[in-house]
Amino acid sequence: MNKILVTGAAGYIGSHTCVELLSSGYEIVAVDDFRNSKLEVVSRIKELAGKDFRFVQADAADVAALRAAFEGETISAVIHFAGLKAVGESVEKPLEYYRNNLNTTMVVLDCMERYGVKRIVFSSSATVYGIPETVPIAEDARLTCTNPYGWTKYMNEQILRDQANAQKDFSVVLLRYFNPIGAHESGLIGDDPKGIPNNLLPYITQVASGRREFLNVLGKDHPTPEATAVKYKIQMTDLVYGHSSAMEDAAGHTGAEAINLGTGRGYSVLDVVKTYERVSGVRIPYKIAPRRHGDIAECYADSAKARRLLGWRAERTLDDMCLSAHNWQTKNPAGYL
Numbered sequence: 001m002n003k004i005l006v007t008g009a010a011g012y013i014g015s016h017t018c019v020e021l022l023s024s025g026y027e028i029v030a031v032d033d034f035r036n037s038k039l040e041v042v043s044r045i046k047e048l049a050g051k052d053f054r055f056v057q058a059d060a061a062d063v064a065a066l067r068a069a070f071e072g073e074t075i076s077a078v079i080h081f082a083g084l085k086a087v088g089e090s091v092e093k094p095l096e097y098y099r100n101n102l103n104t105t106m107v108v109l110d111c112m113e114r115y116g117v118k119r120i121v122f123s124s125s126a127t128v129y130g131i132p133e134t135v136p137i138a139e140d141a142r143l144t145c146t147n148p149y150g151w152t153k154y155m156n157e158q159i160l161r162d163q164a165n166a167q168k169d170f171s172v173v174l175l176r177y178f179n180p181i182g183a184h185e186s187g188l189i190g191d192d193p194k195g196i197p198n199n200l201l202p203y204i205t206q207v208a209s210g211r212r213e214f215l216n217v218l219g220k221d222h223p224t225p226e227a228t229a230v231k232y233k234i235q236m237t238d239l240v241y242g243h244s245s246a247m248e249d250a251a252g253h254t255g256a257e258a259i260n261l262g263t264g265r266g267y268s269v270l271d272v273v274k275t276y277e278r279v280s281g282v283r284i285p286y287k288i289a290p291r292r293h294g295d296i297a298e299c300y301a302d303s304a305k306a307r308r309l310l311g312w313r314a315e316r317t318l319d320d321m322c323l324s325a326h327n328w329q330t331k332n333p334a335g336y337l
């Protein structure tokens with residue numbers, strides 16, 4: 001039986017991936033310690049998939065606790081989402097980020113070695129490209145980072161590559177995400193950031209639902225046609241299906257492979273605001289605010305490798321992304337309870 005161990009399973013991307021895996025016939029063991037999510041998510045995954053699974057509440061950096069999750073199971077692959085992800089917070093608390101994001105990966109690898117698991121899919125990020133020299137960005141672009149969060153992804157990629165070099169039958173897929181947004185079409189699971197949202201769309205949905213007064217558009221002095229930042233957005237449902245394809249791909253090779261999950265189309269901040277207003281019928285008041293330090297003017301992906309190796313392509317439009325996020329927010333105005 002194809003059983004997948006998923007760390008960070010109750011998080012934004014983890015929860016959507018668990019639903020997709022269960023619906024596609026995989027069994028899962030799900031691990032999370034809820035440091036950035038809520039218990040409620042687990043029952044919503046079960047409800048959406050119409051299936052039960054073993055959930056282990058554990059810190060993935062705790063060796064004994066993670067071994068207990070592997071123990072007695074026949075795990076064929078790991079999808080490793082557990083990690084802290086807020087760029088700004090990582091600048092304020094670098095040690096917390098390095099400790100959690102690196103230790104979880106090393107403990108996961110330790111357990112994989114102990115229990116003979118040879119395949120891992122890791123959540124990396126477009127942040128490993130730093131400020132790109134050209135767009136769209138291909139996987140062989142120069143890597144560099146502008147904040148501790150980005151460096152944890154960069155270092156994790158190196159750790160995973162080294163492990164693949166050391167164990168000749170080991171396979172790693174490093175998925176570099178480009179701004180996943182949107183929510184499951186049911187509106188039962190979605191992005192529920194704690195505190196002030198770091199990302200554009202959750203901010204917009206909170207303005208739409210009246211939780212925040214207006215949106216700050218960060219910078220109208222970018223060297224882009226409309227002068228606001230241009231980023232690729234990828235719908236969650238599209239992103240998620242890249243994971244099962246990546247696992248199948250990992251079964252067919254050894255060594256480490258980095259793959260962008262994004263497309264060659266960027267959307268400006270104002271594109272997203274206008275689209276959201278059109279599909280939701282809700283006006284989003286906004287003000288122009290100064291750029292954040294290190295903000296990147298243009299960032300979108302060359303996804304030819306994902307098409308070639310995974311048969312993957314993003315199919316959802318910006319309308320779908322905005323509509324699904326609006327649906328999630330409308331059904332869950334205060335997020336998960």
Ligand SMILES: NC(=O)c1ccc[n+]([C@@H]2O[C@H](COP(=O)([O-])OP(=O)(O)OC[C@H]3O[C@@H](n4cnc5c(N)ncnc54)[C@H](O)[C@@H]3O)[C@@H](O)[C@H]2O)c1
Nearest residue numbers: 008011012013033034035036037059060082083085123125
């Ligand atoms: N969302 C994005 O825009 C984005 C972009 C690129 C990469 N990523 C990466 O994808 C992964 C998932 O992102 P997300 O948006 O779902 O984040 P998220 O915060 O919603 O989910 C991460 C989950 O991991 C859990 N977690 C963190 N540390 C843990 C630990 N030590 N033990 C057990 N559980 C732990 C959290 O409680 C949370 O449920 C992260 O590694 C993130 O860095 C996310």
